[in-house]
Amino acid sequence: MNLFLTKLDCKIDSEKKKIFLGRWCLAHEIDTDKYGKFETLNYHWDDNKKINEDYKYLYDLYYKVLNLLSKKLNKIHNLENNLRFWHVLTGAWLYKFLIQSYDKWECIKQALIKFPISRIYYYKFETKDIISSDITDLHKLSNNHIWQNNFFTLIAKQQAKTNVKFIQLKQPVKKKQKFILNKYTKQTNFTLQKLDKFLSIIQKNPKVTLYKTYFKKNNNLKIFLKSLTIPRLYSEFELQKELPEPMNRDKLVLEFNSNINFENFVKENIFKFMPISYLEGFNVVNEISKKIDLNPKTIISAVGEENDLFSLWAANKINNGSSYLFSEHGGNIEDCPKFDSCLSKFDRFLSWNYSFKKNVKQIAPQFYNKKLARKDLNLGEKLYVILSTPNLYNHRLHYDLKSDQFIYEYEKLKSLKKLSPYIYNNLKFRLHPNSFRWAMKERIKQDFDNNKICSITKIENIFKKSKIVLNMDFQTSFYQSMFSGKPNIVFTSRKLIESINPKIKALYEKFIEEKIIVTDTNDLNKHINSIWDNPYEWWHKKSLIKLRKDFNYLCSKETNNFSTEILQIINNYEN
Numbered sequence: 001m002n003l004f005l006t007k008l009d010c011k012i013d014s015e016k017k018k019i020f021l022g023r024w025c026l027a028h029e030i031d032t033d034k035y036g037k038f039e040t041l042n043y044h045w046d047d048n049k050k051i052n053e054d055y056k057y058l059y060d061l062y063y064k065v066l067n068l069l070s071k072k073l074n075k076i077h078n079l080e081n082n083l084r085f086w087h088v089l090t091g092a093w094l095y096k097f098l099i100q101s102y103d104k105w106e107c108i109k110q111a112l113i114k115f116p117i118s119r120i121y122y123y124k125f126e127t128k129d130i131i132s133s134d135i136t137d138l139h140k141l142s143n144n145h146i147w148q149n150n151f152f153t154l155i156a157k158q159q160a161k162t163n164v165k166f167i168q169l170k171q172p173v174k175k176k177q178k179f180i181l182n183k184y185t186k187q188t189n190f191t192l193q194k195l196d197k198f199l200s201i202i203q204k205n206p207k208v209t210l211y212k213t214y215f216k217k218n219n220n221l222k223i224f225l226k227s228l229t230i231p232r233l234y235s236e237f238e239l240q241k242e243l244p245e246p247m248n249r250d251k252l253v254l255e256f257n258s259n260i261n262f263e264n265f266v267k268e269n270i271f272k273f274m275p276i277s278y279l280e281g282f283n284v285v286n287e288i289s290k291k292i293d294l295n296p297k298t299i300i301s302a303v304g305e306e307n308d309l310f311s312l313w314a315a316n317k318i319n320n321g322s323s324y325l326f327s328e329h330g331g332n333i334e335d336c337p338k339f340d341s342c343l344s345k346f347d348r349f350l351s352w353n354y355s356f357k358k359n360v361k362q363i364a365p366q367f368y369n370k371k372l373a374r375k376d377l378n379l380g381e382k383l384y385v386i387l388s389t390p391n392l393y394n395h396r397l398h399y400d401l402k403s404d405q406f407i408y409e410y411e412k413l414k415s416l417k418k419l420s421p422y423i424y425n426n427l428k429f430r431l432h433p434n435s436f437r438w439a440m441k442e443r444i445k446q447d448f449d450n451n452k453i454c455s456i457t458k459i460e461n462i463f464k465k466s467k468i469v470l471n472m473d474f475q476t477s478f479y480q481s482m483f484s485g486k487p488n489i490v491f492t493s494r495k496l497i498e499s500i501n502p503k504i505k506a507l508y509e510k511f512i513e514e515k516i517i518v519t520d521t522n523d524l525n526k527h528i529n530s531i532w533d534n535p536y537e538w539w540h541k542k543s544l545i546k547l548r549k550d551f552n553y554l555c556s557k558e559t560n561n562f563s564t565e566i567l568q569i570i571n572n573y574e575n
Contacts, residue, residue, distance in 0.1 A: 002119045003111055005152035006393075007145045010121075010169050019115050021107050021152070023404030024392040028439045041114070044106045045394075045402055048498050054102065055397055062098055065266065068256055069094065077282055081319070087345050088315040088324070090278055092305040093135050096395045097273055098266070100142070103394050104155050105262050117164055122153040123171040127272050130154075131246045133179040134277040134285075134308040140184050143437060146171065148393050151273075158265050179243040179276050181285060185307060188235040196233045200294065203230045208570060209296040211237065211310060212303045214329040214366045215562070222563035227570070236292050237310040243281035249274075277308040289313040296322055298570050300350070302329035323347040323573055329366070348573055350566075352479065353504075354554045361569050364559040365479055379536065380465040382426050383528065384454065385413065386477040389432040389440060400473055401496070407438060409472060409493060414447055415521035420529050428454040430462055468528065468535050474500075482548065483556050487535035489527065494519045507550055514544050 003019045007026065018038040025040075026032055045051050070086035073079075111117060123146055130150050132138040141147040157166065188196065206229040210220050224231040252271040258264060277285050289312045299322055304310045318324055326346040349360045387410070394403040401409060416427060429444050429452050444452055456462050459480055463469065469488035471478045473496070481488035490511075497508050497517070511517040515538075518524045531538040538544070552558060559565055 001115050001117055002121065003115070003117045003156075004121055005108075005156065006149040008121060008123075008149070008169060009145075009172055019111060019117065021111060023407050024148075028442075039115075040404075041107065041111050043403065043405060044110055045103070045397075046405070046495065048495055051397070054106075058098055058102060058397065061263070061266075062094065064256070065098070065254065065270070066091065066094060068254055069270070072254060073278065073282075076279070081315075084345070085315045085319060088305075088318060089308070089311045091345050092311070093138065093275060093278070096138065096142070097270065099397050100151065100393070100395050101155070101266060101269075102262060104152050105159070105265065108152065108156050108159055112159060112161075112164075117160075119165050119167050120153075120156050120160065121167045121169055122156070123149050124168050125150040125153070125171065127249060128177070128246055129174075130273055131179075131249075132273075132275045133183060133243055133281075134181055134275045135306055135311075136182060136184045136308075137180075138275060139306065142395055143392055145392075146174075154269060154272075155265060158261070179245065179281070181241040181243055181277060181281065181288075182238055182307065182309060183240060185238050185240070187238050187240075188233055192233060193235045196235045199230050199232055200236065204293050205295045206230065206232075207296065208298045208300060209234070209294065211299070211301045212307075213300050213327050214302040215327070215566075216366060219562050219566075223566055226563055226567055234294075234310075236294075237307055237313070239288060239309065241284060241288060243276045243284055246276055246280055249279075275308065277312075285309055285312050286316075289316060295320070297574060298323045298325060300325045300327055300566075300570075302327045325350055325570070325573075327366075328352045328363070348569065350569065352555060352557070354557075362557050363565065363569075364557045364562055365476075365483065378464075379467050382428050382466050383419075383423060383468050383470060384462050384466045385416075385427070385429045385470045386459070386462075386472065386481070387429055387432050387435060387440060388473050388475050388477070389435045389438055391434075392437050400475065401493075405493075406472075410440075410443070412521050413472075413491070415525060417448065418525050420532070423528060423532050426467070427452060430454045430456065430459075467532070470528075479556055482551055487531070487539040489515070489524070490517045491524050492517065492519060504554065507547070507554060510547055514541070514547060516544070516547065 001017050001019050003021065004025050005021050006024060007028070016037070018035065020026060020038055020040045022043065023040055026035075029035075032038075045054070066087060067083060069090065070081070070083050073086055073090075074081055130147065132141055153166075160166070187193075207227040208223065208229055209232070210223060211234050213220060215223070221231055223229075249271045254267040254270050256263075256267055258267070271279070285308060289309060292313050294313075295317065299314055299317060301310070301314075304314065314322075314324060324346050325348040327350040347359065350363045351360050352363065352365045354362050388401070388406070390401055390403060390406050392403065396402075417424065419427070427448070429448075431440055431453060435441065441453060454462070456465070459477060463481070463484045463486050466486055469481045469486055471481060471488060471490045473492060474490065478488075478490060497505060497512075497519075500508070508517055512519065515523070515527045518527055
């Protein structure tokens with residue numbers, strides 16, 4: 001049998017039996033009949049027991065590798081930085097590298113066990129082809145089929161037996177790669193840049209730095225003013241700079257003893273994947289960061305770790321006594337996302353969820369709106385399905401839908417065609433900005449009527465026009481839906497609920513009883529049909545009102561003054 005690791009730009013013999021490692025091999029293909037006989041491997045993280053076991057293993061491995069990596073990087077750069085310094089700088093990348101590596105390792109292992117694989121198709125590549133400039137570059141590469149194929153191939157060659165042939169394909173023509181820091185970072189308007197630079201000169205020792213917090217702009221402004229801090233955009237973190245070419249890394253390994261094959265892959269290949277910003281370009285980025293003359297008492301960010309210049313600057317400031325607070329930026333239903341290093345990397349985790357952990361503080365979600373929280377909106381006419389769209393290739397170990405799991409769940413929605421005609425006529429799909437990765441527009445046009453795609457992008461406007469909102473997972477849109485007061489339903493897999501935090505799971509079991517969460521397609525249609533005429537009659541049941549209050553307590557805090565509460569958290573920590 002022939003094994004295909006990723007989507008390939010080549011002709012595939014439709015007569016020969018093929019094994020696709022995942023639906024990502026067919027990501028943009030609506031008509032799969034042209035491939036003839038093929039089978040798609042079941043995803044190994046469909047098994048919740050395996051998820052939990054792998055989580056424990058990878059969590060321990062993460063800190064083992066981080067400790068060794070910190071020592072190695074200190075030696076390479078002739079430094080004596082502590083573990084936390086390297087954790088702040090490299091932690092987000094290390095997390096993604098280990099998750100992606102293990103995910104691929106398990107996919108290939110299962111394919112080789114389950115099927116008599118005789119051929120594996122791959123693109124020829126050099127080590128240089130898999131190296132990213134920095135973490136923003138890595139995000140771009142992670143959805144690239146060729147880069148992913150190179151990654152899979154390295155793992156496959158380590159696992160495959162001698163009777164497996166690797167069939168080399170000609171790689172599509174590629175442009176000469178330039179390694180540039182912040183190449184894909186959105187740049188601040190030139191005029192605003194100049195103003196921001198002037199403001200940076202006036203105040204060099206602010207109380208707080210708010211960088212990509214995901215707080216509302218007016219809340220950011222209030223926090224700045226109440227803390228006597230000049231408002232800033234921090235455009236200095238967007239600087240683009242050419243980085244050195246990568247050196248020969250083939251002999252650079254992470255030294256530790258292990259009899260586990262996967263760990264041997266990690267130690268032999270970790271430096272092959274490491275961004276230039278941590279190795280050859282470290283001194284360049286470090287010199288830039290040291291010129292940023294900004295010395296806050298407290299740093300707050302939600303996605304700052306997606307910018308290596310910011311992370312390096314933050315790591316240096318923490319060494320000098322600054323505190324580092326991480327703010328939630330997207331919905332999740334756990335105290336802290338699985339295998340996320342935030343609780344040890346940051347001084348405080350500002351979470352939407354209630355927690356008993358000392359360094360986790362619950363805050364209102366970023367979309368909090370006092371007026372919206374206190375009254376229901378008028379009923380609209382539409383049934384809106386809010387689609388999330390995960391990456392083609394998984395890069396995290398969370399409770400949510402991963403990679404092609406999303407497609408299998410989406411296909412269940414075809415049952416909505418059995419709704420009563422009037423309701424079906426009012427059905428609309430709201431696409432995620434990244435929906436092109438799975439060709440969702442094309443899929444919906446094929447599976448439903450051509451007019452089912454919603455033209456409205458702003459979710460608040462969708463709430464205004466909706467009669468019922470249907471979510472597919474427990475991400476941010478679900479939080480927003482619950483918070484809006486609009487009747488909403490989550491259609492999801494039972495497996496997804498089984499894997500979550502027990503405290504939240506108990507609440508969600510009650511959600512299932514009241515049909516806020518529905519896991520069966522027939523039940524979904526029956527439920528929507530039964531409540532459509534007056535969904536508020538269902539939504540305002542005493543039992544549901546209590547559950548919604550319980551949800552707000554655990555997952556969606558209300559507040560009278562967001563900015564004051566944030567400042568209290570800052571002051572309490574400093575004191």
